[in-house]
Amino acid sequence: GEDVEQSLFLSVREGDSSVINCTYTDSSSTYLYWYKQEPGAGLQLLTYIFSNMDMKQDQRLTVLLNKKDKHLSLRIADTQTGDSAIYFCAEKGGAGSYQLTFGKGTKLSVIP
Amino acid sequence: EPEVTQTPSHQVTQMGQEVILRCVPISNHLYFYWYRQILGQKVEFLVSFYNNEISEKSEIFDDQFSVERPDGSNFTLKIRSTKLEDSAMYFCASTRGGDTQYFGPGTRLTVL
Numbered sequence: 001g002e003d004v005e006q007s008l009f010l011s012v013r014e015g016d017s018s019v020i021n022c023t024y025t026d027s028s029s030t031y032l033y034w035y036k037q038e039p040g041a042g043l044q045l046l047t048y049i050f051s052n053m054d055m056k057q058d059q060r061l062t063v064l065l066n067k068k069d070k071h072l073s074l075r076i077a078d079t080q081t082g083d084s085a086i087y088f089c090a091e092k093g094g095a096g097s098y099q100l101t102f103g104k105g106t107k108l109s110v111i112p
Numbered sequence: 113e114p115e116v117t118q119t120p121s122h123q124v125t126q127m128g129q130e131v132i133l134r135c136v137p138i139s140n141h142l143y144f145y146w147y148r149q150i151l152g153q154k155v156e157f158l159v160s161f162y163n164n165e166i167s168e169k170s171e172i173f174d175d176q177f178s179v180e181r182p183d184g185s186n187f188t189l190k191i192r193s194t195k196l197e198d199s200a201m202y203f204c205a206s207t208r209g210g211d212t213q214y215f216g217p218g219t220r221l222t223v224l
Contacts, residue, residue: 031211042217043155043203088155092211098143099157099168100213 002026006089006103013111018076020087020106025070028094032065034074035088037105043088046074076108084110114138116216118204124222125194133189133219135204144187145205145213146179148172155203161187194223 004024012018024032030051035043049056049063049072056063062075076083086105093099117136125131137144146158159169161179178190187206191198201220205213 033212035215043205043215045212045214048212090155097168098145098160098162098207099170100147100155101157102155104154 002091002093002101004089004091004101004103006087006106008104009107009109011109011111012079014079014081016079018074018079018083018108018110020074020076020089020108022072022074022089022103023070024072024089024091024101026091026093026101027070029070029091030094031092032063032072033090033092033100034061034063035090035102037086037088039085046087079108079110081110081112084108116204116206116214118202118216118219120219121217122220122222124224127196127223128193131191131194131221133191133202133204133221135187135189135206135216136185137187137204137206138208138214139185141206141208141214143167143207143209144179144181145207146189147203147205147215148200149203149218150197150200158189191221194221196223199223 006022033048034046036046060077064073086107088105089103090100119134144161149155159173160167176192180188201218203218204216207213
């Protein structure tokens with residue numbers, strides 16, 4: 001089946017940039033997403049990118065997509081302590097499928 | 113901003129009992145989903161529902177599971193005879209056009 005992989009942990013200092021990486025296997029992915037999960041909370045949609053784009057910027061967030069390498073990244077500029085959470089990469093498959101396939105999540109720890 | 117809501121936030125049940133998890137999707141959304149996340153593992157797709165029928169389901173969604181939209185606002189997941197391994201966080205999601213899924217806060221199911 002399709003798979004999404006992420007590194008499990010990332011630690012950065014407050015004010016630095018964070019880059020969270022993700023790889024996926026489904027070459028027919030149409031949308032790729034980043035969700036944020038704070039402790040005890042649900043999945044908050046942060047941003048998404050359509051597969052025919054290679055970059056999307058939204059305030060402090062920059063998403064880069066390398067479709068050839070099936071690599072997605074999320075850059076958070078000026079990381080704050082409130083950004084500490086688990087970040088999930090997810091992909092939506094091709095036509096006819098609406099299910100999302102998630103990675104295991106990257107736990108971002110921001111050091112004050 | 114409209115949100116997906118889920119009740120209860122935590123459900124404790126005995127093995128073999130039936131449970132019903134409830135969701136109220138965003139009001140003008142047409143596609144509804146259930147996912148689950150076993151502690152420490154990936155978020156896994158269970159089922160999608162559109163036009164009053166299941167449109168897609170995973171291998172996890174066996175005969176013990178069923179979904180229903182009993183009225184114009186609720187979307188429910190029933191587990192007929194719970195097992196220990198059904199203990200997980202269950203997330204409901206909805207989307208208007210099948211692209212960006214908005215998740216509820218989850219119901220933590222504990223099977224004793």
